[in-house]
Amino acid sequence: MSRELKLQRERQEAAELARRQAEAAAERERNLFTHFVGAVTPLPHTDRFAFEQAPPTPRRLQHELDEERVLHEAMSDEFDVSTLLDVDDQLSFRRPGIGLDVTHKLRAGHWSIQRQLDLHGLRSDEAREALGQFIRLAHRTGLRCVRVVHGKGLGSPGKTPVLKSKVQRWLVQKKEVLAFVQARPAEGGAGALVVLLQPGKRKLY
Structure with missing residues (x-):
């Protein structure tokens, strides 16, 4: 044991x-x-490195800018331009702060016409969209003077130039437009407008 x-x-x-x-x-x-x-x-402890949180999901910035531009593109047919047009023998428009000499020079051909948009044969909604895109692209590419052909309305019911008055309303609502005058007879006369645009930075796309 x-x-x-x-x-x-x-x-x-x-x-x-x-x-x-x-x-x-x-x-x-x-x-x-x-x-x-x-x-x-x-x-x-104050010297410790704190890791940042994961970065947020990238925003579709260009898409948002395009959407915003479309909203700004909305041009009303009900916009009253009667108080904004210069009443002379040929109605013209100049944005506040633009002198009469600008419309006189525009009518005299001081600026060469660099591009043209012909709205003949388009419905009202088609013409409005085409005009908005045309003005925006012209300004974006650095053009200063363009012509918009709306026709004299001879083919419209009652031979009333409906599109002519609408084009005037639409152009007044475009911030890129400084002034416009009725084209000279050789450039379309009562069936067209010569439009002066804000100076823009030329961009190639």
């Missing part, structure tokens, strides 16, 4: 010795960096 108790005690002592050796080895491993490098001072 005593022999068996002795063996049991020796096994317990051996197990305890092994445990202490294992703990000592673990402690040495934990202190290995300090042992070779020396004492270290932890960095203050």
Whole structure:
């Protein structure tokens, strides 16, 4: 019996010795960096780098600009231009701040006509869309003077130039338009308008 108790005690002592050796080895491993490098001072929390959140999903900027441009393109048929037109022998328009000399020069051909839009044969909604796109593109590409042919209305019911008055309303609502006058007889006369545009930065597309 005593022999068996002795063996049991020796096994317990051996197990305890092994445990202490294992703990000592673990402690040495934990202190290995300090042992070779020396004492270290932890960095203050304020110097820690905080990762930024993931950037937001890119916006479809060009699409939004196009949508905004379409909204600005909405030209009303009900817009009253009677107070904005110069009443002379040939109705003309000049934006506030533009002198009479501008319409006089425009009528005299001071600016060369660089592009033309012919609205003959188009329905009212088609003509409005075509005119809006034409003015926008002309301004975007740096053109200053264009002609818009709306016709004299001789083929309309009652021979009333409906499209002519609508074109005047639409042009007045376009911010790119500085002035317009009725074309000279050789350039279309009462069936066309010569339009002066705001100076624009030329862009190639």
